[in-house]
Amino acid sequence: MYEPDHEQDLRWMQRAVDLAVLCPSVTGAFSVGAVIVGGDGTELASGYSRATGPREHAEEVALARFSPRDLRLAEATIYSSLEPCSQRSASRAPCAQRILEAGIPRVVIAWREPSLFVDDCVGFEQLVAAGVNVTELPELAAAAQEVNRHLFEGR
Numbered sequence: 001m002y003e004p005d006h007e008q009d010l011r012w013m014q015r016a017v018d019l020a021v022l023c024p025s026v027t028g029a030f031s032v033g034a035v036i037v038g039g040d041g042t043e044l045a046s047g048y049s050r051a052t053g054p055r056e057h058a059e060e061v062a063l064a065r066f067s068p069r070d071l072r073l074a075e076a077t078i079y080s081s082l083e084p085c086s087q088r089s090a091s092r093a094p095c096a097q098r099i100l101e102a103g104i105p106r107v108v109i110a111w112r113e114p115s116l117f118v119d120d121c122v123g124f125e126q127l128v129a130a131g132v133n134v135t136e137l138p139e140l141a142a143a144a145q146e147v148n149r150h151l152f153e154g155r
Contacts, residue, residue, distance in 0.1 A: 019048040020147040032082045034058035039075025059095040077106040081144040084123040096123035111141035
């Protein structure tokens with residue numbers, strides 16, 4: 001099974017941040033990129049917020065490319081430029097729940113969701129409590145935040 005080192009994690013997270021740049025910018029949601037890497041170290045899917053519709057999250061877009069419980073996901077890592085959400089304002093499943101349902105054992109994020117739209121995002125904690133290996137890469141937090149600078153200007 002593929003076991004990425006820190007440099008490989010940084011490379012895949014940079015890809016997620018690069019995808020976040022493609023997000024249509026809106027004032028009411030974060031711009032996020034996500035990449036799912038298989039157990040063999042190859043990219044299986046990617047997505048970014050609002051890629052296929054105005055309410056889609058990056059992880060949701062990437063996971064939509066798989067049938068439920070696709071066996072490849074059991075050895076995959078999902079890289080997300082922002083902590084997977086733990087609640088949604090719409091009638092959609094939160095991304096942390098989607099990751100758990102998909103059976104992905106490892107999640108890598110660049111930064112934790114700030115209390116801008118949700119007072120207490122606990123996606124990180126939910127994933128860890130369910131036994132998922134969650135890694136945070138603070139080295140790329142500033143890059144992920146820069147994509148979302150428009151949300152914090154004038155606040």
